[in-house]
Amino acid sequence: MSEAQILNERSMQLLKTLVERYISDGQPVGSRVLSKDSDLNLSPATIRNVMADLEDLGLVHSPHTSAGRVPTVSGYRLFVNSLLTVKPLESKELTHLHQQLSHDEQGDVIGAASRLLADLTKMAGVVTLPKREVVFLRHIEFLPLSHGRVLVIFVTNEQEVHNKIIHTAKVFSPAELQQSANYLNSIYSGHSLQAVRKSVLKELQDDQERMNQGMLDAVRMAQLAFGQDAAKEDYVLTGETNLMGFSELADMDRLRKLFEAFSQKQDVIHLLDQCMQADGVQIFIGEESGYQAFDHCSLVTSSYSVSDEVVGVLGVIGPTRMAYEKIIPFVDVTAKLLGAALNPKSASPL
Amino acid sequence: MSEAQILNERSMQLLKTLVERYISDGQPVGSRVLSKDSDLNLSPATIRNVMADLEDLGLVHSPHTSAGRVPTVSGYRLFVNSLLTVKPLESKELTHLHQQLSHDEQGDVIGAASRLLADLTKMAGVVTLPKREVVFLRHIEFLPLSHGRVLVIFVTNEQEVHNKIIHTAKVFSPAELQQSANYLNSIYSGHSLQAVRKSVLKELQDDQERMNQGMLDAVRMAQLAFGQDAAKEDYVLTGETNLMGFSELADMDRLRKLFEAFSQKQDVIHLLDQCMQADGVQIFIGEESGYQAFDHCSLVTSSYSVSDEVVGVLGVIGPTRMAYEKIIPFVDVTAKLLGAALNPKSASPL
DNA sequence: TTTAGCACTCCATCAGTGCGAGTGCTAGCA
DNA sequence: TGCTAGCACTCGCACTGATGGAGTGCTAAA
Numbered sequence: 001m002s003e004a005q006i007l008n009e010r011s012m013q014l015l016k017t018l019v020e021r022y023i024s025d026g027q028p029v030g031s032r033v034l035s036k037d038s039d040l041n042l043s044p045a046t047i048r049n050v051m052a053d054l055e056d057l058g059l060v061h062s063p064h065t066s067a068g069r070v071p072t073v074s075g076y077r078l079f080v081n082s083l084l085t086v087k088p089l090e091s092k093e094l095t096h097l098h099q100q101l102s103h104d105e106q107g108d109v110i111g112a113a114s115r116l117l118a119d120l121t122k123m124a125g126v127v128t129l130p131k132r133e134v135v136f137l138r139h140i141e142f143l144p145l146s147h148g149r150v151l152v153i154f155v156t157n158e159q160e161v162h163n164k165i166i167h168t169a170k171v172f173s174p175a176e177l178q179q180s181a182n183y184l185n186s187i188y189s190g191h192s193l194q195a196v197r198k199s200v201l202k203e204l205q206d207d208q209e210r211m212n213q214g215m216l217d218a219v220r221m222a223q224l225a226f227g228q229d230a231a232k233e234d235y236v237l238t239g240e241t242n243l244m245g246f247s248e249l250a251d252m253d254r255l256r257k258l259f260e261a262f263s264q265k266q267d268v269i270h271l272l273d274q275c276m277q278a279d280g281v282q283i284f285i286g287e288e289s290g291y292q293a294f295d296h297c298s299l300v301t302s303s304y305s306v307s308d309e310v311v312g313v314l315g316v317i318g319p320t321r322m323a324y325e326k327i328i329p330f331v332d333v334t335a336k337l338l339g340a341a342l343n344p345k346s347a348s349p350l
Numbered sequence: 351m352s353e354a355q356i357l358n359e360r361s362m363q364l365l366k367t368l369v370e371r372y373i374s375d376g377q378p379v380g381s382r383v384l385s386k387d388s389d390l391n392l393s394p395a396t397i398r399n400v401m402a403d404l405e406d407l408g409l410v411h412s413p414h415t416s417a418g419r420v421p422t423v424s425g426y427r428l429f430v431n432s433l434l435t436v437k438p439l440e441s442k443e444l445t446h447l448h449q450q451l452s453h454d455e456q457g458d459v460i461g462a463a464s465r466l467l468a469d470l471t472k473m474a475g476v477v478t479l480p481k482r483e484v485v486f487l488r489h490i491e492f493l494p495l496s497h498g499r500v501l502v503i504f505v506t507n508e509q510e511v512h513n514k515i516i517h518t519a520k521v522f523s524p525a526e527l528q529q530s531a532n533y534l535n536s537i538y539s540g541h542s543l544q545a546v547r548k549s550v551l552k553e554l555q556d557d558q559e560r561m562n563q564g565m566l567d568a569v570r571m572a573q574l575a576f577g578q579d580a581a582k583e584d585y586v587l588t589g590e591t592n593l594m595g596f597s598e599l600a601d602m603d604r605l606r607k608l609f610e611a612f613s614q615k616q617d618v619i620h621l622l623d624q625c626m627q628a629d630g631v632q633i634f635i636g637e638e639s640g641y642q643a644f645d646h647c648s649l650v651t652s653s654y655s656v657s658d659e660v661v662g663v664l665g666v667i668g669p670t671r672m673a674y675e676k677i678i679p680f681v682d683v684t685a686k687l688l689g690a691a692l693n694p695k696s697a698s699p700l
Numbered sequence: 701t702t703t704a705g706c707a708c709t710c711c712a713t714c715a716g717t718g719c720g721a722g723t724g725c726t727a728g729c730a
Numbered sequence: 731t732g733c734t735a736g737c738a739c740t741c742g743c744a745c746t747g748a749t750g751g752a753g754t755g756c757t758a759a760a
Contacts, residue, residue, distance in 0.1 A: 030722055032721085042733080048724075062723085066720090066721055066723060066739090068721085141491060143488070145508060146508075151509050159493075159495055163511040240613070241606050241609045241613065245606070250602060256594040259594070263590070380754085392702080395702075398753090399701095399702090412753095414710055414711070415708090416711070417710080417754090701760100705756100707754105709753090710751105710753090712752105713748100716746080716747090716748105717744100717745080717746080718744095718745085718746105721741090723739080723741095724737105724740100725737090726735105728734085729734080730731100
């Protein structure tokens with residue numbers, strides 16, 4: 001009865017079979033089924049003893065006296081960590097993925113990836129927008145609006161276009177704005193936004209006498225334009241409706257909490273942010289995420305990188321009872337392919 | 351027994367009371383309740399006779415033999431068209447609306463309007479992005495990318511920034527691109543996109559010999575840039591999760607169809623497009639919309655205008671059983687306030 | 701034309717029942 | 731000591747029938 005002992009081979013084997021069976025059937029699995037399903041040639045009675053042990057350890061749980069056993073979160077966790085035999089992607093799926101992500105017509109690779117994740121898993125797919133640590137300023141442009149407001153357009157990293165409206169103290173003529181933009185482009189183009197911000201601050205504090213009025217105006221506007229970069233994180237979520245098909249999420253309250261979290265975005269972003277740190281595939285099972293809305297869900301994610309810099313996270317959201325052995329490699333591969341697709345100069349990473 | 355006759359005053363009165371009662375309670379309403387609720391001083395028995403007539407006319411319906419009556423779609427329709435006594439907005443709500451929409455901090459009035467619609471009605475709010483019939487080109491800019499691609503940035507209508515990547519036949523130097531942009535800005539700035547497209551086409555067909563190479567390049571690029579303007583219609587939908595609270599939408603299949611329609615967007619856009627034509631408040635009740643996903647929903651919409659031009663639609667989506675008498679004026683006012691908020695030079699329209 | 705009365709229908713609820721699945725426990729066996 | 735067979739027991743589920751309430755349709759009378 002040494003309770004704190006490491007589980008022996010046999011118990012592990014049984015737990016594995018149980019989880020697999022439960023994932024495929026969705027029914028609590030009883031000792032009888034388990035006895036036939038495992039290759040251990042044990043009688044149901046023996047199995048029941050093992051099950052009692054597993055239950056003591058909190059790995060499985062009985063919904064009621066005369067039902068079979070169901071894995072708990074810890075049970076799933078142990079399964080995923082140590083017992084899982086991942087199934088490699090079918091080559092058909094792989095080529096499909098590859099095609100969809102590399103021949104991207106719409107210029108919306110992120111959306112395409114999200115849709116692929118959702119469609120192929122029949123669950124929800126999520127991809128954060130890529131966010132580079134260092135962002136280079138490529139080009140800046142000012143356009144006058146009414147009431148002393150100025151429309152700032154700037155391009156970063158080759159082709160990302162941002163725009164923003166700033167309020168200036170004095171009213172500038174189009175020509176003045178043009179000059180300012182020219183000046184800023186000439187000195188800051190190619191620099192990182194961080195560097196630009198720092199430099200702008202320094203200019204304004206230190207040696208204002210060195211600059212002429214035009215330069216000063218330009219730098220002041222730059223300060224407004226790059227002031228605090230809101231840089232909202234965001235993600236593309238697709239296939240939410242797929243989640244409505246799962247019986248474990250059929251409860252309207254649960255579902256509502258979940259969908260509310262999706263549209264608030266905040267919690268989801270926090271969660272995905274955590275996944276950004278980890279490398280490789282990161283998994284949250286049920287309550288592990290710490291967010292109530294996700295209590296009955298699992299989240300399988302992987303970060304994706306462009307030229308060795310982690311820039312985002314992508315993943316799949318579904319019920320805790322999901323086919324981890326297929327989802328995990330799938331998320332993994334999709335992350336790699338997306339990274340490759342975002343990198344203009346690279347070929348396939350596989 | 352003249353069946354095709356116009357309903358008499360009394361029947362109308364009873365239908366009105368029935369609908370009002372059903373909207374507030376959600377229970378089929380019986381003759382007894384109706385007899386007390388209406389000021390007609392009729393006995394339940396008489397009411398039952400009237401109900402039988404209304405049922406023959408398809409205005410009410412009995413879920414089963416011994417239940418009360420429930421309005422049908424036609425019943426609601428008649429109610430909304432002829433019987434409704436609209437309740438003016440509470441002044442508290444009105445000031446709230448007004449505040450939220452005029453002091454728009456985020457630059458996202460559309461989103462704010464959608465959220466207001468959802469929050470104040472506890473249903474779903476939807477607002478289409480404003481779309482002007484004539485769009486004026488304000489400014490255009492080209493930036494070179496790798497592989498002969500060019501990033502086109504153009505600004506329309508004061509401050510709307512669009513960007514697009516085009517593939518050019520030959521590779522241009524930054525200076526050439528700058529020249530082209532200057533040329534296009536000088537001749538097309540201030541013109542409508544439609545006019546620009548037409549003019550570009552004409553230039554290319556007619557008198558190429560008149561132009562030098564630089565101008566020709568510029569015009570060719572303009573053609574690519576303004577080629578087919580995708581101009582996707584889109585909308586901002588909020589408060590979808592509010593719909594999960596309604597018992598008439600508690601059915602998972604219905605709910606799923608509805609949410610799928612929301613994320614496909616297509617059907618919703620078609621529906622909203624229809625509302626664009628009508629002026630004043632437009633209402634679809636249940637199956638009237640023609641889209642299965644909306645079978646158990648009603649849609650109350652109004653178009654909104656900027657300087658007398660209809661530019662978009664906004665509305666509320668909820669179960670057929672909604673408080674029309676409050677929702678209708680609310681949608682109406684919100685549309686007017688949004689129009690005003692989008693018009694930079696106008697004051698309040700009220 | 702309206703009303704009162706009555707028989708009838710249907711639904712919702714509840715308790716009772718039997719069945720099947722699966723367990724825990726115990727005793728016996730290798 | 732570990733495994734197994736057997737047995738009693740528990741629980742959930744589906745079905746049944748009884749009961750009461752709500753509301754109707756019809757009829758006959760005012």
